[in-house]
Amino acid sequence: MKSRVLVITSGKGGVGKTTTTANLGTALAMMGKKVVLIDTDIGLRNLDVVMGLENRIVFDIVDALNGHCKLKQALIKDKRFDGLYLLPAAQTKEKTAITPHQMKNLTGQLRDDFDFIIVDCPAGIEQGFRNAIAGADDAVVVATPEVSSVRDADRIIGLLEASGLENCRLIVNRLRSKMVKRGDMMDIGDIIDILSIELLGVVPEDESIVVSTNRGEPAVLEKSSTAGGAYRRIARRIMGEEVPMYSGDEPENIVDKFKKILKLAK
Amino acid sequence: MALLDILSRFFSKDSTSSKDIARERLRFVLVHDRASVSPEFINSLKEDLIKVIKEYMDIDEEGLIVELENEENSIALVANIPVTGFRRAANG
Ligand SMILES: Nc1ncnc2c1ncn2[C@@H]1O[C@H](COP(=O)(O)OP(=O)(O)OP(=O)(O)O)[C@@H](O)[C@H]1O
Ligand SMILES: [Mg+2]
Numbered sequence: 001m002k003s004r005v006l007v008i009t010s011g012k013g014g015v016g017k018t019t020t021t022a023n024l025g026t027a028l029a030m031m032g033k034k035v036v037l038i039d040t041d042i043g044l045r046n047l048d049v050v051m052g053l054e055n056r057i058v059f060d061i062v063d064a065l066n067g068h069c070k071l072k073q074a075l076i077k078d079k080r081f082d083g084l085y086l087l088p089a090a091q092t093k094e095k096t097a098i099t100p101h102q103m104k105n106l107t108g109q110l111r112d113d114f115d116f117i118i119v120d121c122p123a124g125i126e127q128g129f130r131n132a133i134a135g136a137d138d139a140v141v142v143a144t145p146e147v148s149s150v151r152d153a154d155r156i157i158g159l160l161e162a163s164g165l166e167n168c169r170l171i172v173n174r175l176r177s178k179m180v181k182r183g184d185m186m187d188i189g190d191i192i193d194i195l196s197i198e199l200l201g202v203v204p205e206d207e208s209i210v211v212s213t214n215r216g217e218p219a220v221l222e223k224s225s226t227a228g229g230a231y232r233r234i235a236r237r238i239m240g241e242e243v244p245m246y247s248g249d250e251p252e253n254i255v256d257k258f259k260k261i262l263k264l265a266k
Numbered sequence: 267m268a269l270l271d272i273l274s275r276f277f278s279k280d281s282t283s284s285k286d287i288a289r290e291r292l293r294f295v296l297v298h299d300r301a302s303v304s305p306e307f308i309n310s311l312k313e314d315l316i317k318v319i320k321e322y323m324d325i326d327e328e329g330l331i332v333e334l335e336n337e338e339n340s341i342a343l344v345a346n347i348p349v350t351g352f353r354r355a356a357n358g
Contacts, residue, residue, distance in 0.1 A: 147288050147295070154296050183283025190289045194296065 003111040007136035011152030013123030016173040021120040022050040026218040027235035029084035033115040039089035041122040052216020062090035100134035107135030169200035201234035324351040
């Protein structure tokens with residue numbers, strides 16, 4: 001299988017890039033793929049805690065790029081899956097500590113050993129963004145159903161296209177189907193219509209994301225997590241499978257409901 | 267839709283749902299973003315306009331003005347194109 005470099009980006013901060021990176025990476029590893037996650041948010045390292053790997057960090061991406069250690073030494077092996085690795089961001093350095101040219105070399109090197117290289121992009125459109133997209137084949141744009149987020153997504157899509165990254169797909173995160181139903185949140189059709197971009201998936205607003213982030217266990221590991229299920233389906237789409245879209249109004253089936261009640265009672 | 271929502275919508279004076287407002291505001295702001303992000307956009311539109319119009323009439327290319335104008339709820343493409351002469355062939 002030819003390896004793919006995927007950048008997860010958004011423009012606007014806090015819309016779910018890191019959550020998406022952790023969950024898609026873990027879901028692809030669950031499917032037996034070799035995956036490395038790269039945190040390029042220099043100075044605001046987060047992917048390590050979302051993955052629950054913060055205690056294992058010795059070296060970071062800047063150390064590896066500046067030759068303070070070998071690339072292999074900076075890669076942290078996941079606790080759960082053999083084929084899953086994390087290259088953490090540096091916490092104390094500047095965004096300008098790495099260059100797009102270095103990033104391109106780095107992802108190029110990793111292609112030899114991994115099926116998927118997933119790059120978690122920082123918010124904004126400055127150097128951190130340019131670093132993150134430098135070596136990417138595909139882009140996944142994350143947006144929430146809000147005016148400011150969709151607006152920033154539009155800007156990012158323009159910048160991605162201008163830099164030759166034409167293969168962009170959209171994940172709509174934190175969709176609240178109840179609000180959509182009562183007409184107080186833009187629906188998927190509205191957003192796709194406005195951005196004219198291919199939809200990769202829809203992730204509902206879900207408390208299990210918070211719980212799983214607390215634990216450092218991505219939600220895809222939790223069978224009963226609705227958001228986790230959405231991310232598992234997106235991972236299958238990335239693998240080229242045709243998987244029906246979450247429409248936002250999936251009725252909760254009786255079994256799930258029952259399980260939830262039992263869980264609460266525990 | 268919950269009964270309460272229906273009632274509150276019924277009694278509130280603005281019946282447009284907030285998602286429709288969001289969508290229209292987004293459309294509006296994006297037309298601007300997209301046009302202003304690339305100054306080449308208006309220029310290349312200008313060049314194409316000149317090319318097409320020149321087939322039908324003579325125009326003053328220097329005096330040609332093409333702009334996006336804001337109105338209350340809409341955006342208009344306004345072009346002011348001084349005509350200096352018509353081609354005879356265009357009428358035939
Ligand atoms: N589907 C969801 N349901 C509930 N909470 C969510 C969901 N997705 C993300 N969150 C929460 O939103 C917050 C921001 O998410 P995350 O850190 O992934 O965003 P980000 O885009 O990486 O932010 P930044 O731009 O700061 O890097 C987190 O607290 C996360 O738990
Ligand atoms: Mg992040």
